[in-house]
Amino acid sequence: GHRDAKVVIIGCGIAGIAAAQKLVKAGFHHVRILEATGRSGGRIKTGRIGDKIVEIGANWIHGPCEENPVFCLARQYGLLDPEALKPENQALDVGGHLPWAPRFFSSSGRELNAEDILPAQKLFLELINESSDFQSQRGEPWPSVGDFLRAQVQQHAAEKWKDVDEATRSLRLCVISNMLKVECCVNGTHTMDEVSMGAFGVYKTLPGLDCTFPGGYEGLTQNLMAELPAGLVTYNKPVRCVNWTSAKSAEPVMVECDDGQKLVADHVIVTIPLGYLKKHHSTLFHPPLPLHKLHSVQRLGFGTNNKIFVEFDSPWWDADCEVIFFVWEDEDAVVDQVPDVQSSWIKKLFGFTVLKPTERYGHLLCGWISGHESEYMETLSEQQVTDAITQLIRRFTGNPIITPRRILRSQWFHDPWTCGSYSNLGKGCSEQDLDNLMEPLPPKGSKSQPLQVLFAGEATHHCYFSTVHGAVLTGWREADRLISHYSLITPSEFPKS
Numbered sequence: 213g214h215r216d217a218k219v220v221i222i223g224c225g226i227a228g229i230a231a232a233q234k235l236v237k238a239g240f241h242h243v244r245i246l247e248a249t250g251r252s253g254g255r256i257k258t259g260r261i262g263d264k265i266v267e268i269g270a271n272w273i274h275g276p277c278e279e280n281p282v283f284c285l286a287r288q289y290g291l292l293d294p295e296a297l298k299p300e301n302q303a304l305d306v307g308g309h310l311p312w313a314p315r316f317f318s319s320s321g322r323e324l325n326a327e328d329i330l331p332a333q334k335l336f337l338e339l340i341n342e343s344s345d346f347q348s349q350r351g352e353p354w355p356s357v358g359d360f361l362r363a364q365v366q367q368h369a370a371e372k373w374k375d376v377d378e379a380t381r382s383l384r385l386c387v388i389s390n391m392l393k394v395e396c397c398v399n400g401t402h403t404m405d406e407v408s409m410g411a412f413g414v415y416k417t418l419p420g421l422d423c424t425f426p427g428g429y430e431g432l433t434q435n436l437m438a439e440l441p442a443g444l445v446t447y448n449k450p451v452r453c454v455n456w457t458s459a460k461s462a463e464p465v466m467v468e469c470d471d472g473q474k475l476v477a478d479h480v481i482v483t484i485p486l487g488y489l490k491k492h493h494s495t496l497f498h499p500p501l502p503l504h505k506l507h508s509v510q511r512l513g514f515g516t517n518n519k520i521f522v523e524f525d526s527p528w529w530d531a532d533c534e535v536i537f538f539v540w541e542d543e544d545a546v547v548d549q550v551p552d553v554q555s556s557w558i559k560k561l562f563g564f565t566v567l568k569p570t571e572r573y574g575h576l577l578c579g580w581i582s583g584h585e586s587e588y589m590e591t592l593s594e595q596q597v598t599d600a601i602t603q604l605i606r607r608f609t610g611n612p613i614i615t616p617r618r619i620l621r622s623q624w625f626h627d628p629w630t631c632g633s634y635s636n637l638g639k640g641c642s643e644q645d646l647d648n649l650m651e652p653l654p655p656k657g658s659k660s661q662p663l664q665v666l667f668a669g670e671a672t673h674h675c676y677f678s679t680v681h682g683a684v685l686t687g688w689r690e691a692d693r694l695i696s697h698y699s700l701i702t703p704s705e706f707p708k709s
């Protein structure tokens with residue numbers, strides 16, 4: 213029965229924690245989590261710059277509303293600001309876009325006039341929405357979102373902006389390049405040229421104005437962990453191989469750890485990030501993954517998005533400013549990649565969000581950078597990154613004396629247990645790939661023991677992939693899969709509550 217079933221969960225990120233919570237509540241007595249690192253939370257990772265709390269990983273609750281499990285848990289644990297709990301806040305639907313009043317600075321060291329660039333912002337937003345709607349149409353008329361956007365923008369500029377003076381038209385195109393870089397960060401991709409057009413609308417947003425955890429996102433994982441039995445998680449225990457069987461036998465799964473320890477289990481829930489699976493699938497599973505599953509692991513995208521926190525003694529931006537964009541005046545070709553990563557990686561950084569409120573964060577900005585440029589940034593020393601950021605800000609503001617006090621950056625690509633930031637639907641992907649990824653082993657139709665290996669984690673959610681709420685729901689989904697499996701065979705054994 214389910215009480216005796218041995219369940220091993222690999223990974224103590226939010227998906228693994230959510231799965232454990234649900235199984236334990238349902239009366240499973242032999243649940244354990246094996247975690248490679250010395251901490252829980254995975255890509256939920258709260259850090260400090262000086263005495264200020266910052267998020268190295270997940271930042272917002274995307275779409276805080278009743279349907280969002282992260283919002284409901286955070287509210288239950290008392291982790292949110294009163295503002296975020298207001299019904300008005302939950303009702304606001306911005307369709308996943310950042311509802312901020314932006315400031316634009318250009319590479320020639322001047323602040324740009326909002327009216328000059330408003331048409332570019334409007335056009336870009338329209339085209340992004342159109343990209344999402346393509347899902348409902350048949351076929352894939354454009355190879356990627358990037359190809360679509362570039363073609364549409366260039367056509368629009370030639371037809372609708374032909375009477376606009378040359379300098380303004382060029383500037384608008386440069387603004388669009390900047391917005392493409394923002395979109396790369398949102399999607400966790402190197403370039404929008406790698407994001408599937410046909411599948412862009414698969415990702416769904418929830419209503420509610422995105423909010424943050426004033427005491428840190430880790431409050432969520434800590435509260436959930438506190439409800440689990442002590443000793444359920446074994447830390448510093450990387451799993452090397454999951455031995456399952458496709459043969460007709462009742463043999464349980466054998467999990468082999470890096471330190472040589474071997475554990476048997478009836479069921480293993482794998483919550484390992486897609487980035488790690490891409491790199492290590494051939495050694496992680498024995499026998500190897502079935503081909504359809506392997507191909508989906510390879511096809512689905514997993515990109516890098518990093519943050520660079522920059523602290524100042526005094527602000528060089530206005531008190532009401534929430535986001536600062538940097539527009540390169542040589543980028544009117546509608547581009548989201550730099551010509552040479554080593555010499556110009558910094559051009560990929562789209563700008564900064566301002567951490568608010570000032571009483572809590574002081575004068576702290578968060579820079580965002582995605583893609584190969586971001587992966588290269590990770591290899592540089594903190595001093596090299598500081599120098600590049602300082603030069604960039606001085607150039608764009610025209611103020612030659614601005615000097616950061618200190619910086620702190622994330623390095624998700626070189627994190628050996630994550631190998632990037634989050635998943636996206638790459639070129640040629642469809643919902644079928646997400647279905648393949650979440651399908652348990654052995655695959656349907658097999659005669660061997662069912663539900664040996666189950667798959668949860670951010671990248672396995674069919675419409676909320678790349679988010680914390682998506683990850684929570686996948687942990688619960690796989691726990692439910694086991695719960696209903698056992699309730700079908702031994703319904704009387706379940707607690708009545």
Ligand code: 6YU
Pocket residue numbers: 222223224225226227228246247248249252253254255256268269270271272273274398399412415449450451452483484485488517518519622624629630632633634668669670671677678679680681683
């Ligand atoms: C969100 C946000 N957010 C910014 C940045 C990042 C992410 N996300 P985990 O990795 O947590 O756990 C796996 C564990 O497994 C881990 O502990 C490993 O150590 C362990 N492990 C690995 N290998 C192992 C082995 N061999 N043996 C044992 N253990 C092993 N999400 O809701 N709001 O603001 C952001 C952001 C920089 C890096 C984010 C955000 C993503 C979440 O962090 C992430 O999904 C979950 O934490 C994953 O949990 P998990 O348990 O699955 O894995 C149109 C369209 C667009 C589509 N995208 C739009 C949405 C935008 C996404 N937003 C992201 C934005 C930010 C800023």
